[in-house]
Amino acid sequence: MKRVTQFLVSSFVALSVASCGGNDQLNTEPQAVLTEEQVATADNIDALVIAAYSYIGNDHYTAPNFLWPTGNLRAGDAHKGGNGPSDIFAYHALSLYEPIVPDMESFPPDLIDLNNKKWTRNYTGISRVNAALKIIKTTPNVDLPDGALQAAELRFIRGFFYFDLKIHHKYIPWVDETMTQEEILSASNRDLTDQQLWDNIADDFRAGANVLPNVQEEVGRASALAAKAFLAKTLLYQAYEQDELHNVVNINQNKLIEVVSLVDEIESSSVYGLSDDYAENFLFEFENGRESVFAIQRSLNDGSPDGRGSWPSALNAPISSESGFGCCGFHVPTENFVNSFKTDQAGLPQFDSYNETNYSVETDYVDPRLDHTVAMEGKPFKYDENYIHGGDSWARAPAIYGNFNAMKDMESSECECRGSNGPFPIFSLNTPIIRYSDVLLWKAEALIELDRFNDALPIINRIRERAANSTERLNNASLYRINTYTSFSSKDRARQALRFERRLELGLEGHRFFDLVRWGIAKETIDSYLSVEQNRKPYLVDAKFTKNKHEYLPIPNQQINLSGGIYIQNPGY
Numbered sequence: 001m002k003r004v005t006q007f008l009v010s011s012f013v014a015l016s017v018a019s020c021g022g023n024d025q026l027n028t029e030p031q032a033v034l035t036e037e038q039v040a041t042a043d044n045i046d047a048l049v050i051a052a053y054s055y056i057g058n059d060h061y062t063a064p065n066f067l068w069p070t071g072n073l074r075a076g077d078a079h080k081g082g083n084g085p086s087d088i089f090a091y092h093a094l095s096l097y098e099p100i101v102p103d104m105e106s107f108p109p110d111l112i113d114l115n116n117k118k119w120t121r122n123y124t125g126i127s128r129v130n131a132a133l134k135i136i137k138t139t140p141n142v143d144l145p146d147g148a149l150q151a152a153e154l155r156f157i158r159g160f161f162y163f164d165l166k167i168h169h170k171y172i173p174w175v176d177e178t179m180t181q182e183e184i185l186s187a188s189n190r191d192l193t194d195q196q197l198w199d200n201i202a203d204d205f206r207a208g209a210n211v212l213p214n215v216q217e218e219v220g221r222a223s224a225l226a227a228k229a230f231l232a233k234t235l236l237y238q239a240y241e242q243d244e245l246h247n248v249v250n251i252n253q254n255k256l257i258e259v260v261s262l263v264d265e266i267e268s269s270s271v272y273g274l275s276d277d278y279a280e281n282f283l284f285e286f287e288n289g290r291e292s293v294f295a296i297q298r299s300l301n302d303g304s305p306d307g308r309g310s311w312p313s314a315l316n317a318p319i320s321s322e323s324g325f326g327c328c329g330f331h332v333p334t335e336n337f338v339n340s341f342k343t344d345q346a347g348l349p350q351f352d353s354y355n356e357t358n359y360s361v362e363t364d365y366v367d368p369r370l371d372h373t374v375a376m377e378g379k380p381f382k383y384d385e386n387y388i389h390g391g392d393s394w395a396r397a398p399a400i401y402g403n404f405n406a407m408k409d410m411e412s413s414e415c416e417c418r419g420s421n422g423p424f425p426i427f428s429l430n431t432p433i434i435r436y437s438d439v440l441l442w443k444a445e446a447l448i449e450l451d452r453f454n455d456a457l458p459i460i461n462r463i464r465e466r467a468a469n470s471t472e473r474l475n476n477a478s479l480y481r482i483n484t485y486t487s488f489s490s491k492d493r494a495r496q497a498l499r500f501e502r503r504l505e506l507g508l509e510g511h512r513f514f515d516l517v518r519w520g521i522a523k524e525t526i527d528s529y530l531s532v533e534q535n536r537k538p539y540l541v542d543a544k545f546t547k548n549k550h551e552y553l554p555i556p557n558q559q560i561n562l563s564g565g566i567y568i569q570n571p572g573y
Contacts, residue, residue, distance in 0.1 A: 324413025
């Protein structure tokens with residue numbers, strides 16, 4: 001009788017991940033064993049589903065699912081922060097666009113290995129999913145009345161992990177529940193083409209979209225609408241077809257048409273909507289609100305060793321005791337990012353000139369989303385007039401990185417959602433992965449690329465109108481001026497407006513770098529950023545983005561070695 005290892009809540013890592021980063025699990029003594037017959041009950045299968053979900057929230061600042069290191073640092077929207085370049089060396093490497101130590105390891109190597117650890121965590125999650133799917137497929141339907149729903153949920157979760165791997169590494173090994181041990185060990189990251197990998201990820205989300213209910217009774221579980229959102233996002237990425245060197249060579253119109261159709265279906269359900277106030281997306285009391293399409297559900301004191309709190313943000317609070325926090329000053333917004341919120345006399349973005357001078361709180365008009373996103377000297381932190389940002393005294397290394405603080409992933413130091421682990425402030429504040437405004441902007445983007453840019457105008461204006469009406473909590477901290485567009489003179493102008501809007505609306509939420517790669521403009525955007533920011537921040541003097549290389553991270557050398565050389569390294573590494 002086949003025996004399987006019990007892992008957490010009867011979860012499985014039984015499908016080998018030796019060639020996919022699961023080496024830590026291979027050395028773990030099993031706590032107990034169960035037969036497949038014992039596991040194959042309705043209650044136990046649901047426990048396997050929950051265990052797969054839990055791995056989405058088992059992330060950490062060493063390998064976060066909140067993508068501020070890989071999405072914001074590399075986009076020019078944030079500096080690493082902390083106590084200087086040697087403090088989490090792996091993040092410093094990301095800021096320079098080049099691993100300056102093997103596999104982005106810092107010292108000591110067991111503290112953080114961002115590249116390999118993230119790979120490992122994703123494939124461990126995939127292994128949990130695959131093991132559960134295999135049990136469902138081999139169990140009679142009469143014993144699992146909800147088996148089809150559970151399988152659809154599991155495929156959604158697998159799609160989540162694979163999407164993360166895909167945008168970071170491009171070429172990845174595909175491992176599913178149908179494969180034998182021998183097939184898993186012989187799988188290469190080049191067995192499938194770029195487009196075939198996207199197709200497989202899309203199929204996983206499509207399975208969820210076709211089977212799951214539109215609304216789940218249990219908050220945080222995937223619904224059909226959430227699956228449609230992830231499917232739309234997958235198809236949008238896939239539409240920008242790349243060659244072997246990551247150049248965008250075609251924009252697939254059929255994929256864009258499907259994106260529009262999927263968003264239409266999501267809109268017509270009336271399940272989601274924009275929050276009345278932009279602030280509500282980033283406050284504990286409003287989490288899982290109508291704008292939340294899918295979020296990582298965070299918790300404290302839940303019985304797990306460290307809780308599933310906001311560990312990815314554990315380093316990011318202001319350093320000062322005045323703020324109520326003691327650690328650690330990471331994730332510092334750049335001047336370039338702050339300047340992008342400046343508006344002209346008409347209340348529109350300063351597309352071409354925004355970065356010529358640094359933002360002045362006394363004289364510059366700004367989009368109010370700046371004060372929802374960035375904490376800066378003299379302004380309230382997280383809407384609290386009792387906590388006024390103290391400038392350099394709130395920063396850990398202001399001479400290197402400046403003294404701004406990112407706020408979206410933070411809460412008040414007095415929030416009931418706050419906990420701590422050693423020196424680290426930890427919150428049970430959820431991590432938004434997809435917000436409804438993001439979904440609407442996908443539709444606008446697709447319409448523009450379909451030459452229907454006039455149809456995109458009201459969507460972008462709707463987002464801007466919400467921003468204009470979101471000043472009540474801001475305590476008049478700045479000179480706010482924001483307006484809507486009357487028209488777009490051309491497709492290029494509409495595209496510029498859309499791309500700028502995404503930066504402002506989704507600022508510091510981890511999307512920016514992947515947007516730039518998808519659009520095929522990473523090189524020119526980052527070069528423009530560095531040409532000015534290197535003079536403002538000398539630590540960036542050696543930063544250089546290499547086209548046809550730095551669009552993706554390398555395949556971890558540890559994984560290439562574990563595969564016996566089957567995995568092929570990405571171009572340029």
